[in-house]
Amino acid sequence: MDTLQALQNFIRVVELGSFTAAAHEADVTQPTMSKIISKLEHELGVRLIKRSTTALVLTDEGRRLYDRTKGLLEEYTDTVAEVRGQTTQAVxxxxxxxxxxxxxxxxxxxxxxxxxxxxxxxxxxxxxxxxxxxxxxxxxxxxxxxxxxxxxxxARKLASSPRLLVAHSSYLETAPPLDDPEALSRHSYIRFGGIASLSQLEFVSGDKIVVVTPVGRYRINSSLALKQCFLAGVGLGTAPAWLVQDLIDDGSLVHLLPEWTLDSQPxxxxxxxxxxxxxxxxxxxxxxxxxxxxxxxxxxxxx
Incomplete structure (x- = not known):
């Protein structure tokens, strides 16, 4: 039995979640792939995968083998490539x-x-x-x-995106004046749903800090849908610059209270x-x- 090849097949069965998919990738039949894993289990003396008609479930031993073997096999592949002079190839x-x-x-x-x-x-x-x-x-x-x-x-922090308070001009035409953060309580605020930390906003301007709890009847857990709400003029809200800066630049949205800053999104x-x-x-x-x-x-x- 080629144990190295069997381990590679085992990794792919786990990652693809299917004997059939792993067999198709390896260009063998599903029964052949199942036999390869069964022989590996017999050689190791442990059950690696619990089989059912609907799903594959790793045993504790199978999970440990996968976690330890995946990295080792990738290192082996890279070492072989290095010996063959293929280190510049990313495949x-x-x-x-x-x-x-x-x-x-x-x-x-x-x-x-x-x-x-x-x-x-x-x-x-x-x-x-x-x-x-x-x-x-x-x-x-x-x-x-x-x-x-x-x-x-x-985890490598690469950048941050300033969070901006924005609205469409059509909303601002009929909305109350917004001269400072406290005035947000008089506005219809649309919030990104599912993130508790966004229920309060901390505005900073120089040595002044103002914390407000905006009110609004609508929350949605989709960045693109949130942007659509702003463009439709149904309310104002905060969004990271990566989502709205181009719309501010072309005049589609207005950046409100620009002299105040909010926490950035990492x-x-x-x-x-x-x-x-x-x-x-x-x-x-x-x-x-x-x-x-x-x-x-x-x-x-x-x-």
Whole structure:
């Protein structure tokens, strides 16, 4: 039995969540793939995967084997490439998780640019606003717009995006005057839903600090939908500059109370470990470290 190949097959079964998908990728039949894993279990003397008609569930032993073996096999692959003089080649598949709004508005074009630069890499961009478990879900890198980060990861803060108070001119035509932060209580405030920290706003101007609790009847947990609300003139609200700066620049939205500042939204690049990073992951990390701070509405973090 080729134990190394069996371990590689085991990793792919876990990551793809299916014997059939792993078999198709390896160009073998599903029964053949199942036999390979069964032989591996027999050789190790433990059950690795609990099989059912609907799902595959790792045993505790299977989870430990996956966690320990994945990095070792990637290091082995890179070592072989180095011996063969292929260290400059970045090949293989990468899975990247990112927030929905940022992904649709900014990251999709970056992904296409990266794939153009690295034609041997396959990239899957998974858009979700929840915090993903990188190891559990087979994610190589994640981009986060929050300091609320998963445990036991490497997190590099690359940039921040100023949070701005904005509204459409059609809303302002009939709304009460807004001369200072306290006046927000008289306005219809639209808030991004699901983030408790945004229920209060701390405005800073010089040595003055004003904390207000805006009121409004509508919350929505979608950045793009929040922007649509502003453009429709149904209320005012705060948004990171990466979402609205271009609309301010072209006059579609008005930046309100510009002499007051709010907390910025941080941007982090997150990955499981500094060790055992394959060449393809290193290539993407270097690309994102360079290009993410250059996106509209972001300020690079001083290093």
């Amino acid at each position: 293989g598949k990468l899975v990247v998780a990112a927030p929905v709004g940022l992904g649709e508005l900014r990251l999709n074009s970056l992904a296409i640019e990266f794939l153009t630069d690295y034609p041997e890499i396959e990239l899957e961009l998974v858009l979700s606003d929840r915090i993903v478990d990188l190891v559990e879900e087979g994610v190589d890198l994640a981009i986060r717009l929050s300091a609320d980060l998963p445990p036991n990861v490497i 941007l982090y690049l997150v990955y499981p470990s500094r060790r055992y990073l394959p060449q393809r992951a290193m290539a993407l990390i270097q690309f994102l470290c360079r290009r993410l701070p250059e996106l509209p509405g972001f300020n690079a973090v001083n290093k």
